Amino acid sequence: MSRTLDELFDQNVAWADRKTRDDPQFFRRMAEQQTPRYLWIGCSDSRVTANDVLGLEPGEVFVHRNIANVVHTSDMNILSVLEFAVEQLRIEHIIVCGHYGCSGIRRALAEERGALLDYWLQPIAMLYRKHQLTFDRIQNENLLIDRMCEINIEMQVRRLAATPIVENAWIRKQPLNLHGWIYAIHDGLLRDLGPHLSSIADREALPSIDERVMNPAEAVSAVQRQAAEAFHSLSPQGRDHPG
Numbered sequence: 730m731s732r733t734l735d736e737l738f739d740q741n742v743a744w745a746d747r748k749t750r751d752d753p754q755f756f757r758r759m760a761e762q763q764t765p766r767y768l769w770i771g772c773s774d775s776r777v778t779a780n781d782v783l784g785l786e787p788g789e790v791f792v793h794r795n796i797a798n799v800v801h802t803s804d805m806n807i808l809s810v811l812e813f814a815v816e817q818l819r820i821e822h823i824i825v826c827g828h829y830g831c832s833g834i835r836r837a838l839a840e841e842r843g844a845l846l847d848y849w850l851q852p853i854a855m856l857y858r859k860h861q862l863t864f865d866r867i868q869n870e871n872l873l874i875d876r877m878c879e880i881n882i883e884m885q886v887r888r889l890a891a892t893p894i895v896e897n898a899w900i901r902k903q904p905l906n907l908h909g910w911i912y913a914i915h916d917g918l919l920r921d922l923g924p925h926l927s928s929i930a931d932r933e934a935l936p937s938i939d940e941r942v943m944n945p946a947e948a949v950s951a952v953q954r955q956a957a958e959a960f961h962s963l964s965p966q967g968r969d970h971p972g
């Protein structure tokens with residue numbers, strides 16, 4: 730069912746009313762300044778909205794989105810966002826978050842090329858072609874796309890870590906942590922994929938993206954991590970004090 734634009738305005742009024750009722754100072758506080766703690770670099774996909782996924786309110790996350798969450802070092806848009814986030818807002822955590830089943834990644838692997846989008850996705854297409862023999866061992870097409878979604882995030886975190894903006898922040902000892910996460914639309918859960926980088930030394934210690942293609946990281950959701958920790962604490966080897 731499609732909504733008319735008037736309905737969107739009506740919903741806006743209802744939302745603003747609700748916000749003010751819940752917290753009378755909300756908009757006054759918002760108007761004063763923003764102090765987000767996180768920068769989210771995500772896909773433009775309409776189902777992956779940073780605030781909803783993270784359970785955050787307006788003012789809590791600074792956001793940049795593009796198709797397939799690509800970090801292009803010639804992209805004035807992302808570089809301006811990054812510079813403002815790091816140097817003005819002094820954000821300490823940058824999250825590159827892709828998602829499984831990404832249409833941008835699917836397109837990057839397609840034979841058909843020539844649209845503007847294909848230039849945008851070229852780094853992903855090139856990585857795929859470079860390692861096509863390895864990737865083509867994955868027979869199921871959806872699993873292949875998902876694997877490429879994961880490796881793309883790892884690649885973009887590396888590209889982010891190589892920007893002078895991030896590098897200079899680390900050189901001047903500004904706390905700045907980069908994270909690679911992936912979101913699954915089918916269960917609404919985020920998964921920690923890595924890498925986690927907090928310094929130039931961390932960046933330099935990373936295996937190359939080519940090595941990661943050969944040895945994939947395991948994406949772990951908080952639910953899985955908690956279950957593993959609970960299991961570990963129950964098993965005899967996991968107890969600090971047996972008995």
Ligand code: ZN
Binds near residue numbers: 772796797828831834
């Ligand atoms: Zn996507």
